Amino acid sequence: MSVWRITRLQGEYCLTWDEGDIRRRYRLGTNDPKEAARRAPSRYAELTRPKGSAVKDLWASYCLDKAGRSVVTTMKFTWKALGPHFGEKEGEAVSVADCRSYTEVRRKAGRAEGSIHTELGHLRSVLVWAHKQRLITHAPHIERPAKPDPKEGYLTRPEVSRLMDAANSPHIKLAIMLMIATGARNAAALQLTWDRVDFARRMIQLRNPFDKERRKGRATVPVNDSLLAALEAAKDGALTPYVIEWAGGPVLSIKKGIKTAGGAIGRPDASPHMLRHSAAVWLAEDGHSMDEIAQFLGHENSRITFKTYARYSPGYLRRLAASLEV
Incomplete structure (x- = not known):
């Protein structure tokens, strides 16, 4: 994803970014540089936000909104596990049965309970965020295995x-x-x-x-x-x-x-x-x-x-x- 920039067109400031070989340009409706700088970030997020309400679309939107935060880096790895199971499903349609099925699949793959808890926790965060953003009408309950007690091991x-x-x-x-x-x-x-x-x-x-x-x-x-x-x-x-x-x-x-x-x-x-x-x-x-x-x-x-x-x-x-x- 290319970084956006502010350009000018016929005296008016524009938001400009590249999508592959295609250059996109959007008028910001002002000739004031400070106002253009204020409007640009939210407009860019709005214009480049993936469309759709499937989990894969909501996940991409969440990562775009939280870009730069450490959790997004972690979620790149989390999605490799969650994507095949939830990606095509509508966000509002995720059920407890889906969560239990995912948990069993991950257990059979040898994944630790704490990791499964974290993975489904990321899914829950995305759906709660999507509800707050009015991208879905409600955030379904995400059932997770109990969080394990912290490891007791220590070094002398x-x-x-x-x-x-x-x-x-x-x-x-x-x-x-x-x-x-x-x-x-x-x-x-x-x-x-x-x-x-x-x-x-x-x-x-x-x-x-x-x-x-x-x-x-x-x-x-x-x-x-x-x-x-x-x-x-x-x-x-x-x-x-x-x-x-x-x-x-x-x-x-x-x-x-x-x-x-x-x-x-x-x-x-x-x-x-x-x-x-x-x-x-x-x-x-x-x-x-x-x-x-x-x-x-x-x-x-x-x-x-x-x-x-x-x-x-x-x-x-x-x-x-x-x-x-x-």
Whole structure:
């Protein structure tokens, strides 16, 4: 899809874009450049929105409307699974039976329950959006398998040390140290830029202040001694604005690198998210309060922190257990 641009025709501003070898032009009805710039984005979205109310059309419209957001990138992969099953069906006609059929097909293909839950969740988001946009008269109920409980696995301190030793690339080792020392989510660590690392104050701002998207769990956290030394060494040789870099560019994924290192130490289940989970477990084991841990992890509600990590605290329910001595 080509990017639109504003042009002029006989003194009037126009919205212009290319569709293959065909150039499209639409009058914006104004000779004021500021007004033309204001009208152009919504007109372009309206004019290029796919027609029709089949799921494939609604999906394309949704992706066009949300262009630039991270969820759209994920949905490109989701559609490969959903498209053959739902694509030709009218959005309003999707039934619970369709959802159950899809779930069974995906289960037989070996897909995890959490993945199926996410895939059908994307379908639900598209249909709810289409209803709000008045592209369909109602959004049908999308039945999904229950969302599985989060994985309980975590790494001990010795295991993380061995994991870093087994890392086959400097950027993987730095990423492991960054994520375990800050509790950062995978995306937050890979998107971190040097301008948000305050060496003087020893603080890291995991949230990009210029990113207006709502992101989960991105706090501003202090830097410990080990991480500070690693960051100072990495900054001296940095070739890009990104803290985690490889071959002169940003890193898109470290899952394979961590999995390989995990396999070498007998923890093939190691993953980027497990590092964040491990950091939280360590904080709880050291007796820090759930409120403090919630702030460190960027949780908006400490009840989530308490539900997940309170049982790792050394004093968790000990007094109650002592009361039941016979």
